[in-house]
Each structure stands twice: as structure tokens, then as C-alpha cells.
Amino acid sequence: MKTTHRWLSILEGCLLVALGLHILNSSGLLISGTAGVGMILLRLTDLSFGQLFFLLNLPFYILAWYTLGRAFTMRTFVSVSLLSILTELMKEYVYLSIHPALSGALGGLLVGFGLIILFRHNASLGGLNILSVYLERRFAIHASRTTLVADILVLVAAIAFLDIGHLIYSLLAFLLLSSVVGRYHRPPKWAQIVVVESKP
Template sequence: MNRFFKFLPHPDYAMKFSFSVVYAILASVSVNLFYQPGKIYSSGLTGIAQIVSTLASSWFDITLPVSIALLLLNVPLFLIGWFKIGHKFTIFTGITVVLTSVFMQLIPSEVLTTDPIICAIFGGAVMGAGIGYALKNGLSSGGLDFISIAIRKKTGRTIGSISIVFNFFILLAAGVLFGWQYALYSALAIFVSGKVTDAVFTKQKKMQVTIITRHPDQVIHAIQDKMRRGITIINEAEGAFRHDKQTVLLTVVTRFELPFLRQAMKEADADAFVSIAENVQILGRFYEEEL
């Protein structure tokens, strides 16, 4: 037991557990109130669990709840997370998956509407918000998230875009087995979910920052005190209007770090000129905090 808790510092444990509860509620609401009534298949392993549950009922006359199928399908993929991503990340993902299965059983499957378009849009938005919130706080919903994160670390592609590629095969399975109309509505849900995930999970969005300042030492110290980022210095830059000498600093931050950058500039040089370019692509080394 001591070996287990060495990965879980007490304050971190309490916060991450609360994050797991929030995700579990959002995912369960998405599945029980929108996906199931609209016959929409979710992204990731949740969608595979829905397919397995439907096949068990229609082909073998076996009642297999989506929550149980989700739990069973996640078990082998925890090995990928344990060895490729991180121990603490995998442990809390396991907690998140268990909580999600529990809440799927506890939250009733209410039929708010059977309109598949409404179910796809709202279900996808709620699911995407849950996935993005979990990833933003160092958690995962499990399943294909493990593979998506591992690929993102190698390629730099966003979680949402990677998930859309993987989920294409879920759509094919849903279309072949249950009808192409369900595949099309599920595609809408997966697209919405992926976009909302990218909007919420801001740690993966990179921004190039150009700073023109007369106080480079103070700015560099303030930025590196608040975040782990390299800075390129261009000395003796000349302004075209006054021809005064200034220093240009170049760095790349994530959107998640933008408030820290603003605070650092306010403290170090509030009069500096700062230009920020969004959605830059990075080739080479870029430090990303381990999950």
C-alpha cells in the first residue's frame, strides 16, 4: 500500500480526485442523456463500449451495460499508460474510469430528445468539455487517450485531431453494423467533441511571443521564474522611428501559460511591446510538463 501512495502526494490526490468526479459526471451525462437516446456512438473507448454493448444485446441476447464494457476494455490499455506516459497519470486514470462507470450506473438514462442532431451536438459538446477538462488537469478518460497522448508527444499534433483519426474506424464499425445514418450523426458528435476538447485543453496550443524591451534581464528573470521556457536574445535592435537601441526576446509558450506571461511582463516591464502569434508549429525540442 505504501508503494501505491508514494505516487499520490496528499494535496494533489484530493484535487485530482475532484477533477475525476467532474469528468465522470460530464461523461455520464453525455452518454445517458444524449448519446444513448439518440443512438449516437461516442468517441474513443466509450464508443467502442457502446458498440460492444449493442452487439452483446442484439447478437447474443446478453445484457452488458456500457459502464461494464467500458471498464473491461480499459484494463489492457492501462499498461500503455503505465510504461509510456506515467505512473501517477495511469493511477488517476484508473480512478477516473471506475468513477465514470459508477456514475453511468447511477445517473438515469432520461430521454430529453430523440432528435439525433441535437443529441450529437449537445452530447459531443458535453463529452468534449469533460475530456478537455480532464486532460487540462493531468487526467485522462482512459482508453484511446493513452494512445493519443503518446502520439502527440512524438508528433506534436493536437489531441482532438488525433482522436478524430482514430474515431473514423469507430464510425465505420457503427455504419456497417447499425446503419450509415448512425455513423453520420456519430461523426457530427465526434467532430464537436474533438473541437471542444481542443478549446478546453489549452496546454497543447503553442504561441510564439516576440518581446521588445529596454529591460531584457528583468523580463528574462520574470518569465523563467514563472515558467520553464527558453528565450532567444537579439541585441542591438533599432527602432525605425526614434532609432533607439532595444532588445528583442523570442520565446514560445502554451495558451495555458499566457496568464503567467502577462503577469511576468507586468512585473518586469509594463511598457514593453509584446507580439503574440497563435497556433505555431514547432519542430525540435519543446518542453511539455509530464502528465
């Protein structure tokens, strides 16, 4: 039952993220992390988002395997593969017409809550998610801080591709994603102990 619950939760998390990304893509907006890099590269290649997202994550599995364990790496690989498939299906079968402001709000919230579900079940969506989980477990750096830095880097890169309106709406998605992760994500208990003990 525990295994079934975990994989159902991972599926639900991937569905939320896939829908959030599809909403953002439908309005030409970006999100942070590896997904944001994939959205930028969409403008430079003929590959689909699902293909780009899968390929971008391949190098990060090495870090996950040696630092976060085999179980985490395998769940992350399945999550990334599942998200890649879901985004391809949504591109084919889900048609949306949403104002960019609403897209930014809904997209950021959906991606944020999807990530929370994955983190709680010892999985991630690869890329910078792997890095944020590693930094949290190794150095007790909350995942929301790593997410915020990734947001800024993606936003800076996006200046060359987006007009000011789309940048602002993308920033809204970034802020809501970071807010959700910051408020609802709970680091492992041992990481919290490290933080407490490090205080003077």
C-alpha cells in the same frame, strides 16, 4: 488544497462525460474512441456499457504505466472506474427523450469538455485517450488529431449497425468533440517547444 481541487475537477469531468454518453446512448448514437467501441459492443453482448468500458480499458493501463507514469495511470484508472459507475447510475435513474440531432450536439460537447478537464489534470478516460496523450507528449501530435482518426475508425465500424440518420447524428457528435478538444486543449509547454523548434 491542490489535491482536493484536482480530484473535484476529475469528478466534474467524469460527470460531464457520463451525461454526454448517456444522452448519446438514449438516442442510439455513438461517440469516438473506446467509448464508441463499447457502444458498438453493446449491440453484440449482454454486458452493460459500464462493464464493457471498464474491461476494454484494462490493456491500455500497461502502456500508461510504462510511458506516462504511475500518477497518470492511477488517476486514469480512478477516472475510468468512476465513469463506469456513473454511467450505470444514469442508466437506472436518468430518463431522457431527446431528438437525435440535439443528442448528437449535446453529447459531443459534454464529452469534449469533460475530456478537456481530465487532460488538464493529468488524467484521461483510458483507451485511445491514453494513446492520444502518449503521442502528444512523445511526438507532439495534438490530441485532436488522434481523436479524429479514432472518430473515423469508429464511424466506419458503425456502418454495419446504424442507419444513415443515426450515422449522421453520430458524426455531428464526433465533429463537435474533436472541435472542442482541438480549440480548448493545450499541449504541455515542452511539446509546444518541440513543435516550434522542428519548424524550418
